[in-house]
Amino acid sequence: MSNSKEADPHPSRWHRFLQYIEVPTDPGVPNTPWLNRDLIPMPKERRTYKIWSYFIYWCISGLCISGYTTGSTLLAYGLDATQAIVSLVIGGLIVGVLCVTCGWMGERHHIGFTVACRFSWGMRGAYFPVIVRAFVIIFWDGLQAYWGGQAVAVTIGAIIPGFAHMKQTLAGGILLTKDFIGIIIYYIFFIAIMRIPPERLQKPFIVSSVMFSATLIGLLVWAVSNTHSGGPLFQEQASPVHGGTGWAMLFGITAILGAWGGGTVGQSDWTRYANRPYAPTLSQLIAAPFCIIVCATIGIIVTSCAQAIVGSLIWEPFLLLATLQNYYNDSPKVRAAIFFAGLGCVCAQLGISIVLNSVSAGMDLSGVVPRYINIRRGAYLLAFLGLASNPWQYLSNASTFLTVLSGFGIFFAPFSGILLADYFVVRRCMIKLEDCYIGDKRSIYWYHNGVNWRAPLAWVLGVFPTMPGLIMTTRDATAWNVWVRIFHIAFFVGRFAAIKRCLKHSPKFGNSAGLLISFVAFSVICWISPPGNVGIGVLYHEENSFEVEGELETEEKGKGPV
Template sequence: MRFSQRFKRFEVQSETEITRWINDDIKPIEAGRRTWGFWTFNNYWILINSNISTYLTGSSLIALGLTWWQAIISIVVGNILAAIFVVLNSVPGASYHLGFPVVNRYVWGMYGSQFVILNRILLSLVWYGFQAWVGGECLYLCLLALDPHLEKHIPNHIPESTGMTTAQFVAYILFSLLSLPVIWIHPHKLKKFFYGSSATILIFELALLIWALATMGPSGFGDTISSKSSSVEENSSWLIAYGIISTIGSISAGILNQNDYARFARKPKDAILGQAFSFPLYGISCSVIGILVTAATQNRFGGAIWNPPDIFSTLIANGGARERAAGFFAGVALVVSQIGVNVPGNALSGGFDFAATFPKYINIRRGAYLTALLSVACNPWRLVNTATVFISVLGSYSVFLGPMIGLMISSYFVVHREKINVDDLFVGNKHSVYWYTWGVNWRAIIAWICGVAPSIPGFVASIDTSLTVPIGLTHLYYICFLVGFAISATIFCILHLVFPAKDVVHFVASISSPKLLMAEYQGRWDSDITDDVSKNAYVVDREIS
């Protein structure tokens, strides 16, 4: 008894009656927290799509054997397709104000959804660690500008095999500490941070491009922008296709859980219009700037330097006070950029998913800090060594995430026809229409496996280059996201048609208009405290009975 009482001290405070399925951070967002307008979503995608990872997209594609113009084609097409998927997958969150973990309950079942949630938690940990390490490189640049002999003043005691020095690890820790205050901010209060950080990033990118072009000199662009493709001509089209899917793969984790942010939209059109144009605009712009800046500085540096911190480190090493000042302010802008992408894109995503998994003890804030803490175990300094490995990792995620996204979109628009029983998403027993079979929708499992399976041989061969698979399976892997998306979505719809979930079919047929249903639920969640308590009691009563 004493132990349980001590453990009770760690329970989260919640105005909503907490069950296994709900707390304040998991329930539908009420009017007071729906603060994201068009410009909030616009600034959000500046942060997510204007960072070093996006900047390096061109280097990753060129390393595969594409020319600069083939890389740009892949970037443009990939970002446009990704924007379409982002908008489609945002509609449930924007309309019903539900987050990613809750949305997947009507797709996979009340317990089955945990598979997707755990998958997204793992991605959050890996990506937070990676982006934090990159942020540490940016902070290292600031320290190097202040002290060009930094490595001497902080002696290295870390083995060379780790790929880092003590000074770099210190910079990583400092960046992680700087991120903690931003993690504390609740998502609906991030607007001011978005405005300040997005403006900083845009100014930096524009200044970097102008500087690179203005100081390029008579030698012009390096061979980065003029060299021929290193691939055989007949393979170029497949490499472009692979580049397109790799571009989508780089943001596929964000596409998967975009409902977590779309649910904060004041109106559905704010999420739709705010993302439809901003997503491809900033993703394409940042990637193209990366190619142009690298090509414009290649002859000066004697080789292609893709990573922005490396550009300014080189300037500091070969320059004077002006170069050190430029390096310091560039480092500050890049640190802001990395915090801007890492906190909302990874820490908060992990926070949402942890809160949905352990709603009694974890809220978004605790979950976000837990994500930051556990990410260290991923050894982020080992995640990326070369551009080719980087793009291979990004592409591989598409094998598993494409089918998941296909299930989510087809489930909402085709199977459920935009009609969702919100109350039943918080009832974990047979009284919920989304209970399916013992809390699991077996149709989703079969459809996901069918979507993943065709790309597995090519995926394995891409990891273990000693293995050879038929060229057809390799090409199938090159377009794994689209293939997996289409197969899983189609089979999922067919299975629901041939083996219908009777409770779901009955509910969908009983509702005449999804817009009226959305308005009804929104009115209930926007009501006063008395009504909210009554509603909570209704959900809890169904949960117990």
């Protein structure tokens, strides 16, 4: 592995510039085309997450606006409120188990998804799943920022009623000026928080989870105290859209799985910060389902009661807050409550963007260009691209675009299936970590020209059964046949139905069928044609056992953070 700073007695101005913009390094960890300080197995001094840290992590992931609106997906399938809550319980428990399995390699080997793909796909082949995930996260992050901007606008409007009633628009009338101002302010807070390294984010996460938890409790108390019941949604009879209650329940459960599909795929991005083995496990098994179930249940109850009070079905909590300010005629007491509740929504958006988007996408982009991008820079680039994607544009024309975007999830689940099969079944949790950072034939994970042909084949087999349903759904959202049923069952999130009903909801799809098919396919392919590098390495990362080639130059050691 070559040194990041090659000796050159007369470097050109361009080479000096490239050297200057390289990411900071740690002693003994040079920047190369395959690693930087954010990609190596997490050193002990940076493993700061304890058991309680992962409880807070799941308060962020489960108690969020996306989780709050999950009920809209379930009810859009034709479930009644009680059936939706049953689906939440079953789906939430399964999510907890998936989180443990997907986070195991991060907990034991302290590597994230970006590096883990290298031993399954090959050193060059790993670029494919990493780039696909980063691409989809750009649009997802833009949607989350748009929600965050609206929450900021509601919070400011509680202080300045004139701002809340501002009607000026931008982008041809699609975007409210106050929402655009909110987005800019949201990004200022986001950039400030991302200055904090991931291993030191526990305190901001605590603030975020406490603030939004208070918002949820406040909305629940207001809703129930005003209606003295669960509202009309608990009195309506279920009328499943397709296939009867059984299909609707099945769709509902897979919808819960999919809503947190991205979080399960990227669990190792965070479990690699665990300070000891099994630190994340209890939180994943208990806190994950608990937070998912509680948040979505509160969302259903509050939305149901609010419908009886204000006369309309409003799933987004920040839009409900804006409606209540009008409903109570800008009452000072109500505006004070809305300010703190809106601030809780802002904190929730900041937290979920960092947990599910920024750190993961930052690692992915870092894996593509390690010399010049680390997690922080990747997060900044993600924020810029998310804003540049103009989320208000594709939300205003949701039908086709969101179907296609949500369909990208059918590509995600096979990634998980391949990785889990390779790690648990083929390699039995044994990895040679050093070879995940060598980009030539010396690495046992080089395979053929840097690509393990078994992974693309298993991925195609996992994706193929769901493609006809995706194409049919894109052409006609009301289509219902065997291919569409396979497509919907394959979804880890069935959120498109909710988008049609409530166009502000953002999609995040995955696919359980694709996961199972790719898992089995990869296992069988490796049984027929073994990779040849199985049984080499360690079962867990041992302290001081990982070494990288190359030495840091003196000036690199003194380079400050960028």
